[in-house]
Amino acid sequence: MADPHTNHGATDHGHDYAKEADSPGGLFMVYVVVLGLALANVGLSSMGLGRYGLVVQLGIATVQAFFVSYYFMHLRQGDKIVLLTALASIFWVGILFVLFLSDYMTRHMVMGW
Amino acid sequence: MSASHHSPVLKHHFEDLGQQHASERLGMWMFLATEILFFGGLFGAYTCYRLWYPTEFEYASSYMNVKFATINTVMLITSSLTMTLAIRSARIGDRAGLYRNLLITFALGTAFMVLKGFEYAHDFHEHILPGAASFGGQIKSNAEAQGIDTGKVRLFLCFYYIMTGIHGVHIIVGLGCILWLVQQTYANKIPPENYSTVEVVSLYWHLVDAIWLFLMPLLYLAGAGLKTGGGH
Numbered sequence: 157m158a159d160p161h162t163n164h165g166a167t168d169h170g171h172d173y174a175k176e177a178d179s180p181g182g183l184f185m186v187y188v189v190v191l192g193l194a195l196a197n198v199g200l201s202s203m204g205l206g207r208y209g210l211v212v213q214l215g216i217a218t219v220q221a222f223f224v225s226y227y228f229m230h231l232r233q234g235d236k237i238v239l240l241t242a243l244a245s246i247f248w249v250g251i252l253f254v255l256f257l258s259d260y261m262t263r264h265m266v267m268g269w
Numbered sequence: 270m271s272a273s274h275h276s277p278v279l280k281h282h283f284e285d286l287g288q289q290h291a292s293e294r295l296g297m298w299m300f301l302a303t304e305i306l307f308f309g310g311l312f313g314a315y316t317c318y319r320l321w322y323p324t325e326f327e328y329a330s331s332y333m334n335v336k337f338a339t340i341n342t343v344m345l346i347t348s349s350l351t352m353t354l355a356i357r358s359a360r361i362g363d364r365a366g367l368y369r370n371l372l373i374t375f376a377l378g379t380a381f382m383v384l385k386g387f388e389y390a391h392d393f394h395e396h397i398l399p400g401a402a403s404f405g406g407q408i409k410s411n412a413e414a415q416g417i418d419t420g421k422v423r424l425f426l427c428f429y430y431i432m433t434g435i436h437g438v439h440i441i442v443g444l445g446c447i448l449w450l451v452q453q454t455y456a457n458k459i460p461p462e463n464y465s466t467v468e469v470v471s472l473y474w475h476l477v478d479a480i481w482l483f484l485m486p487l488l489y490l491a492g493a494g495l496k497t498g499g500g501h
Contacts (some may be wrong), residue, residue, distance in 0.1 A: 171462070177356075177361050178357050180357065190346050191343065191346050191347075194339075194343070195339075197490060198335065198342075202493050202494060213490050213491075217482045217483045224478060228353045228475050229472055229475045235291055235295070238295055241301075242301075248309075252313055256313055257320075260321075
């Protein structure tokens with residue numbers, strides 16, 4: 157039944173914004189996946205993952221962040237320059253991590269820490 | 270000349286609404302890139318000390334309240350869904366749906382902060398604090414009994430309060446933006462062609478959600494498998 161508050165096919169001089177709207181079913185599926193991964197992360201961590209704990213936990217968090225950014229933040233339908241900005245931020249964080257970890261994690265080799 | 274030149278939503282320095290929406294999205298993503306780098310510095314510092322002192326960090330993490338954090342995670346993920354549904358409502362011109370989704374998002378974000386407040390209060394009560402004089406209780410006595418360096422346990426607690434505190438400030442800013450969207454909806458200033466106003470706020474909200482998805486394992490789950498922790 158049509159929602160009386162809904163202006164289906166709302167247009168701006170021919171541009172149909174409603175047509176490009178996300179489907180609620182698709183969004184709900186993404187929600188279930190992200191939520192399921194969060195609960196799996198808690199469950200697996202409670203069991204004790206040993207030395208692989210950090211890698212597994214951050215791996216799950218990365219998959220969750222991918223779903224959030226790709227679907228909820230609309231990277232999948234974004235302009236190329238938006239996608240480039242998002243990827244550039246990850247790249248810069250990568251540089252940050254590589255440079256300062258390569259310093260702090262190797263100091264004991266050269267300074268006898 | 271495009272007909273969208275006459276839209277009241279169109280700002281004078283844009284050619285058309287398509288260009289305006291793209292610029293708004295790009296502007297917010299540029300800001301988010303700086304936010305990612307800002308949190309990247311914190312995550313990097315944490316990683317460094319976690320690799321240096323894994324035992325102490327996992328021990329301290331076992332005193333974090335996983336139950337509260339899990340409930341907060343569920344609320345934040347749900348708020349991300351309702352925020353995205355708010356964009357959909359704006360696009361299809363469903364003003365009642367836009368109100369509903371914005372208010373649910375606001376309620377979930379507020380509940381997150383309230384629960385965080387209870388969690389901090391519990392931590393204060395249990396002396397799970399980084400200061401030399403305020404640090405005490407079970408977390409201190411058990412560490413001393415196990416021969417764990419309490420200075421490094423307190424270092425973890427510094428990361429815990431700084432990272433969750435800064436994240437909390439971001440949530441409060443997001444809540445303010447959502448309230449502003451509610452006011453704009455009330456003033457009937459968000460017709461379908463102005464959906465990007467909701468989308469821009471949602472981008473910020475989702476980033477705050479995504480950062481929490483990393484804070485959760487780093488701060489709360491690092492020691493979740495230890496049997497020696499606080500037992501939350």
